[in-house]
Amino acid sequence: MYPENFRYTKEHEWVLVEGGIGTIGITDHAQQELGDIVYVDLPKPGTRVEQGRSLGSVESVKAVSDIYSPVSGEVAEINPILADAPEKLNEDPHGAAWLVKIKLSAPGELPDLMSAADYQSYIGAEK
Amino acid sequence: MPQVSPLRRTALNSVHRSLCAKMVDFGGWDMPVQYSGILAEHMAVRKSVGVFDVSHMGEIEIRGPQAAQLTDFVTTNAVHKLQTGQAHYTGLLYEHGGFVDDILVHKVAGDHFFLCVNASNQEKDFEHIRTHNRFDATVELTSDRYSQIAIQGPQARATLEKLTPVDLTAIKYYWFTDGEVAGVPARIAHTGYTGEDGFEIYIPPAESERIWARVLEAGAEFGIKPCGLGARNTLRLEAKMVLYGHEIDASISPLEADLAWIVKLGKGEFVGREALLRQKEAGLRRRLTGFEMTGRPVARDGYEVQVNGVTAGWVTSGSPAPALNKNIGLCYLPVELARSGLAIQVIVRGQAADAMTVETPFYKRAK
Numbered sequence: 001m002y003p004e005n006f007r008y009t010k011e012h013e014w015v016l017v018e019g020g021i022g023t024i025g026i027t028d029h030a031q032q033e034l035g036d037i038v039y040v041d042l043p044k045p046g047t048r049v050e051q052g053r054s055l056g057s058v059e060s061v062k063a064v065s066d067i068y069s070p071v072s073g074e075v076a077e078i079n080p081i082l083a084d085a086p087e088k089l090n091e092d093p094h095g096a097a098w099l100v101k102i103k104l105s106a107p108g109e110l111p112d113l114m115s116a117a118d119y120q121s122y123i124g125a126e127k
Numbered sequence: 128m129p130q131v132s133p134l135r136r137t138a139l140n141s142v143h144r145s146l147c148a149k150m151v152d153f154g155g156w157d158m159p160v161q162y163s164g165i166l167a168e169h170m171a172v173r174k175s176v177g178v179f180d181v182s183h184m185g186e187i188e189i190r191g192p193q194a195a196q197l198t199d200f201v202t203t204n205a206v207h208k209l210q211t212g213q214a215h216y217t218g219l220l221y222e223h224g225g226f227v228d229d230i231l232v233h234k235v236a237g238d239h240f241f242l243c244v245n246a247s248n249q250e251k252d253f254e255h256i257r258t259h260n261r262f263d264a265t266v267e268l269t270s271d272r273y274s275q276i277a278i279q280g281p282q283a284r285a286t287l288e289k290l291t292p293v294d295l296t297a298i299k300y301y302w303f304t305d306g307e308v309a310g311v312p313a314r315i316a317h318t319g320y321t322g323e324d325g326f327e328i329y330i331p332p333a334e335s336e337r338i339w340a341r342v343l344e345a346g347a348e349f350g351i352k353p354c355g356l357g358a359r360n361t362l363r364l365e366a367k368m369v370l371y372g373h374e375i376d377a378s379i380s381p382l383e384a385d386l387a388w389i390v391k392l393g394k395g396e397f398v399g400r401e402a403l404l405r406q407k408e409a410g411l412r413r414r415l416t417g418f419e420m421t422g423r424p425v426a427r428d429g430y431e432v433q434v435n436g437v438t439a440g441w442v443t444s445g446s447p448a449p450a451l452n453k454n455i456g457l458c459y460l461p462v463e464l465a466r467s468g469l470a471i472q473v474i475v476r477g478q479a480a481d482a483m484t485v486e487t488p489f490y491k492r493a494k
Binding site: 033035036038039041057059060061062063064090 | 149160161164165166167169357361423424425427446447449476
């Protein structure tokens with residue numbers, strides 16, 4: 001369920017780092033908690049973001065939630081499919097419905113994040 | 128998380144858990160907010176049929192030779208005009224004209240009125256009615272004796288019909304009858320909180336699990352879905368039905384809430400009447416108004432509303448409207464601005480988002 005090569009935050013985001021670029025998304029647990037997602041608000045490419053600061057928001061029928069960036073850097077790309085198909089976030093949060101790609105400015109931050117095993121025990125304990 | 132006081136549960140609590148509903152604390156009650164998803168549940172009610180556990184709602188019964196007089200005295204609508212077997216929507220007000228609660232009154236008999244009240248207001252309502260009881264009548268809080276299940280949607284009648292010998296076509300809208308559902312005594316009311324056709328049944332809690340299962344079975348051919356409070360909220364908002372704690376509370380009068388139709392100022396004395404007369408005489412300051420967002424942002428409860436950059440009011444409820452494919456909301460605006468076709472801005476997370484006031488209800492079912 002939770003890929004081993006991702007790192008996870010307590011706010012339920014994930015990041016996959018490949019070649020200095022971090023692909024960021026929300027976890028399956030997050031999409032389940034949010035319910036039907038109807039709108040995703042993302043920063044423009046070029047925006048500088050900091051670890052732990054708001055990166056945008058995800059709106060479900062019921063509520064709006066902040067997305068917190070797992071890493072610091074510069075937004076290189078946003079996922080073009082989400083503007084027209086936000087519901088993809090409910091269907092494939094760890095794959096096709098990634099949110100943004102960020103060019104990392106502080107790769108040293110990564111050890112602050114949880115492994116898949118740690119994240120699963122974290123969400124288990126939260127219940 | 129540790130609870131300060133334990134959440135109250137309906138008799139169907141374990142059923143919701145076995146259906147893997149997402150449970151939330153709703154005014155002190157452990158209630159299902161969704162099962163399959165708010166959008167699917169909402170559309171099931173609009174297109175076919177959905178079933179809701181609304182057993183958290185409270186019941187208060189007024190009996191005695193002057194039961195009608197007491198009920199008329201504590202509510203805004205004209206109780207003396209109700210016929211036996213008829214129900215109406217009404218307000219329970221404080222002397223100052225603000226809402227204690229919004230409720231349904233059912234006339235069971237000339238000396239017996241059955242009130243359906245909001246879950247988290249029931250004790251307050253009961254005390255309020257008792258305080259004003261200078262009549263030959265008794266007031267009883269009987270919530271423990273009833274579970275309430277709402278069957279709503281165009282196929283609600285076809286679903287419930289299978290479970291009752293009662294001729295449902297003979298029950299007019301906002302009328303009710305005492306009969307049987309699945310062999311159990313039930314009060315069957317042609318009422319609802321979804322803007323769709325449907326029924327609300329009051330049944331013994333001990334039988335509620337069995338009846339819930341029978342309703343799901345009866346509705347299976349129509350694709351019935353168990354529906355949670357999430358869909359109940361989006362459905363009632365599309366139909367512009369108010370929710371206590373959002374559109375109405377102790378600081379809001381029925382005239383401001385665009386509910387003048389439930390206020391019968393000519394019926395004689397009732398609690399809050401003087402304040403409403405004064406308010407009418409002086410002129411209203413604000414009125415509840417519907418709006419549609421122009422773009423993608425969603426307005427949420429409590430967001431500020433501006434007109435030409437100046438604070439004008441606040442959003443009472445806001446949400447995507449699943450059956451309309453728009454983002455809608457209700458807000459209070461100064462009465463001179465409370466009309467349709469006005470450009471307003473809703474402050475969504477620090478940004479002004481454009482919206483337009485519109486006629487309500489947002490959704491009206493085809494009759």
